[in-house]
Every structure is written in structure tokens, then in C-alpha cells.
Amino acid sequence: MLDDLKTNLRAAIKKIVNSSGIDEELIKELSKDVQRALLQSDVNVKLVFEITKNLEERSLKETPPPGLSRKDHIVKILYDELSKLLGNETEFSFNAGKINKVLMLGIQGSGKTTITAKLSKFLSKQGYKVGVVGADTYRPGALVQLRTMCEKANIEVYGEEKTKDSPQIVKNGLKHFENSNLDIILIDTAGRHKEEKDLLDEMKQIVKAAKPDLSLLVIDGTIGQQCFSQAEAFHKIVPVGGIVITKLDSSAKGGGAIAASAATGAQIMYVGTGERIDDLEKFSPTRFVGRLLGMGDIQALLDLAKRLESEADDVRLKRISSGKMNMDDFYYQLEEVTKVGSLKGFLDNMPGLSGMVKEDQLDQVEDRVQKWRYIIQSMNKEEKANPDLLNASRIKRIARGSGWPEHEVKELLKNYKNSKNMMKASKGRQMQGMLRRMGLG
Secondary structure (H helix, E strand, O other): OOHHHHHHHHHHHHHHHHOOOOOHHHHHHHHHHHHHHHHHOOOOHHHHHHHHHHHHHHHHHOOOOOOOOHHHHHHHHHHHHHHHHOOOOOOOOOOOOOOEEEEEEEOOOOOHHHHHHHHHHHHHHOOOOEEEEEEOOOOOOHHHHHHHHHHHOOOEEEOOOOOOOHHHHHHHHHHHHOOOOOOEEEEEEOOOOOOOHHHHHHHHHHHHHHOOOEEEEEEEHHHHHHHHHHHHHHHHHOOOOEEEEEOOOOOOOHHHHHHHHHHOOOEEEEEEOOOOOOOEEEOOHHHHHHHHOOOOOHHHHHHHHHHHHHHOOHHHHHHHHOOOOOHHHHHHHHHHHHHHOOHHHHHOOOOOOOOOOOHHHHHHHHHHHHHHHHHHHOOOHHHHHOHHHOOHHHHHHHHHHHOOOHHHHHHHHHHHHHHHHHHHHHOOHHHHHHHHHOOOO
């Protein structure tokens, strides 16, 4: 998703991280690099200049809090400014004990019917009982497409092939589902354009018939910053409670779409990231910016940091951050990562493992970490405390005990040493810096 923006922003940050010192020239260079990256992703020019102006001013004027390096502080300022651009971290709550009606809006070709099916599956996986009403009477095959996709998720779709009266179909569909013990009904409507007066008038009738609890506007991510005028036009007809952005997997203009949508004041709630019915995810500005900047899944890191704090294992943390960690400590880190449940987010920031994970390799890496846990469990106390003892015969014994070949044991040792050496070289700055960027160091 948004690979060019990711690459360009990370390259900009790398210049700061790898520099021997921070001066005004370097900050201005960072500002220009960020400017270029955002403009190439079709983010609105005015917003781009606002962000980079704030980035430059804050980086030059603000004094980092005690214990936080100036480099880390600048990265955090960039993170703050990009997060601000994308709106607040809020969430719509579906009310228990009633049927929540969700109206799906959008122009033709935005991917609304596909998103309706994806959202029905997404919500049902969260434990909601979902039904769908197909009220797109304009596009041939819309109802068939909706039923075919929803069948995969075992979701019932109500529709009427021979009726062209969309508001009536909505009324009939709601009546059909009223005693079915559902939590949520999604209502798919015909795509319309902001200039099509008849279709917009019909939308008013559908709104009157449905009395929706939430109206979701589906927007094609490939149209970039044009999203703003589109969202604004729909908002005049029906209050838009949330936005879903589709086709982010292939779009160079995705940054523009997200920024423009956020600027409407309506919350971006979901993003479609691919063709499959499962390719839909909840949108979180925090996580999204974290991914763009290569800071992993920030929320998972926050959770991990809190857990580390609450366990108050100061001796272990001091040992890890000073580069004196043993295999027990390495195992402890792996255990913490699996508790957090966001392996990629942590591995991207863990010394010795950073950059090792590609999006399509995550499953293999998770398998590898699982192997490492078994291998460490097969070591005796003495070996865990001092992994330098591991000679050829010990490695052979550990491989037999863990059920994995010797080269896997050697791979683990290699990564353990990398992590330890990098910690030692930086005296823990990398791990501490990672947490400090989140305001926890």
C-alpha cells in the first residue's frame, strides 16, 4: 500500500538518523524531502506546505524533553504532523440490543458493492450478525455480484430483481430482516455522481426509508485529492458518518485520497487493500503513519512498552539495553512480541532483525520465531546464561532436542549475536529510541 510514499518518507528519515549532527540545513533538507514525497502522492499542496512548515519550525525551535535525543525528537515531530493530517483516532460504536442500519454511498465504479460484501464479512468475523439489502437497481448484475460475494461469508442478501423502486426495496428489506435477530444491516445503493440530480433526489428518499444509524461513503483511492469535493457533495444530501477508501493497493494517489477525505471532517473508518473479500481493514491514523515511517505498528509497541513497564523488570531491561543480554533475555523478547500479537511491527524495530521482514514474508518469519522458541527451550540453564558455550556438539544436541535441523540453531545464534552487538554498539539507543518516539522513553 502506497509503496512510493513509504519509500520516500523512510529515505528522508534515514538521512536524519545517519547524520553525524543536526543543523538547520539538514532540517530544511528533511522538510523538502517530505514535501516532495507528499506532493508525489497527490496530497493537497496547501496541506503539504502546512505540514512541512510546522515540521521545520518545531524541529528548529523545540527543545527535546530530557533523555530524548534531537534525532528521535525530529522523527516524533514528523510522526505528530502526519497523524494530525489524517484526523482523530475515533471509532463508531454499533449499539447493542437493536438493529444498526448502515447506508453505503458512492459514485459508480468506486467499488461500493464489493466493499459492502467485504464489510459484511469483516463485521461477522467480529461477532456481529449481519444482513445485506441490495438496492442498486441501475447497474445490471449488481444484485448477482452482491449475492455471489456474500455467499462466501454466509451472509443473507435481500433483493428484488424485477423492482426498480430502490426506496421500496429498502423498506421491504428492512421488514424482511426485522425479526431475524440481526445486529447490523448493510444497505447497498446505486452509484451516483454529484451532478446527477435525479439520483441524488432518490438518495434522499432512500435515507428517509432507511433512517440509517451510519452512512458510509465509499471513495476510489485512485482519484486522489478529488475525494474532497466528492465527499462534500454527498455530505450535503446525507450526513456522512464515515468514509471507506478502496483500491489503496494499487494507487499512487492514495495519500491524496486519505488526506482529502480526512479534511472533510468525516472519519476514515475502513480501507480496502486488495481484491480478496478479506482485504479490508480498520483505518487507524496512528498505525497508518507508523507503517509509512517504518516505525512498525505503533499501538502494538505502546502496548509492549506498557507491559515492560508494568512488569518492572529493570535488571533485565538494563542488561538488554547495555548489550549484555543472554539467551534468556532474547527468549523473553520473543515471548513479549507474541503476547503483543504484532510480530512485524516489533521486528521492524528490533536491532538485528530490522528490515528482515517483507510484507509477503511475515508468515515465514512467524514460523521462524516459533522454531527459535523451541530451540531456546531445548538449551540448558548454563547455555541460556552464556550462549558462547555453544560448540558443535552442543548445537547437535539442541537440534535433536528441539526437533529442528542444526542450521536453524545456527541461524538463531546469528540473529541473537546481531541483536546483542547492535545493542552494545548503540548502548541501547535503538531500543530506547524506538520507545521514546512514542513518548515512553
